[in-house]
Amino acid sequence: MTSSEDGEELPEVRVAPLVLDVEFTEVEEEGLAPPLNAVDEISTARARRPMDLPASLPTPPGRARVVTVTNQKGGVGKTTTVINIAAQLALRDHRVLVVDSDSQGNCATGLGVDKSRVRTTTRDLILNPETAVGSRHATAVDNLHIIVGDRSLIGLEQEMLRQLGRERRMKEALEPLLPHYDIVLIDTPPSLGLVTINALMASDGVLIPVQTEYFALEGLALLAGTIREVRSLLNQNLGVDGVMLTMHAQTLLNQQVAGELLEAFPDLVVKPAIRRNVRLAEAPSHGIPIHLHDPSSAGGQDYQAIATVLERRWGLT
Ligand SMILES: Nc1ncnc2c1ncn2[C@@H]1O[C@H](COP(=O)(O)OP(=O)(O)OP(=O)(O)O)[C@@H](O)[C@H]1O
């Protein structure tokens, strides 16, 4: 944010300029390798029961951790989580890249980027991995860049079916960017199609937002199966970084489902639960994350607390 002459706070970036300020020919030496011992919590989670969610590994030194935020169930808070965790971490001086792989393109809107002015998107990234460097755009938040998803992603999975190495496109594309960020968060569509598989293939960890409603556990069983399949066929290092409880309220049903999730995944549930809070739903309409819209709201406080836990899990502290 900047101040105008009359002292009013103005959002700095609304027009999505391309990010071209990073030299990509050399890997910087300092400040890139997260301390490995800081992610002990991740590796202590053990597999259990048929719905096993495999634990993730620490980030290899010298590059960003790549985390896919996914749940094939729609409207559970994936995008809200990506926007607000990314913004919180950027606020704490981590270098953050958001990759939106959903055709709804809500990450751009929520981060103050005008999609109509963006020429290179996640579709280009996947079809032409060499466009990755020029696909990034600045956002309303310092240290936070985005590769925008938009309606051009519709139909992409069909087109990719004809391509060799179709599951590895995103991984290849992101590779040259990784030394220049601390964390890459990939938002996914509400499906387990080829685009989501590309995201999982490119990732170290999976963060799973779960709404504490009926059917939550049923949906997780399907996702757990996909994660195990990707692990055995494509990416043996993939694991789960956390299960987040979203849109949580003090109803009996919410409490019961939260209890079941805690029982099923005691090491993986990231606390606190994100409370249902209208300020979180309002923030995207202003093109800003919750820490700029209303940091002291319940949603603002919960995302701050979650960001602190994840910062530690991801070895960013
Ligand atoms: N904790 C919350 N309290 C109240 N509203 C919320 C909360 N989290 C998200 N929302 C709202 O719920 C709706 C769905 O959230 P969001 O878009 O983040 O879910 P999603 O999983 O990304 O959805 P999709 O599957 O369609 O991509 C949005 O309108 C969002 O603003």
Ligand SMILES: [Mg+2]
């Ligand atoms: Mg979404």
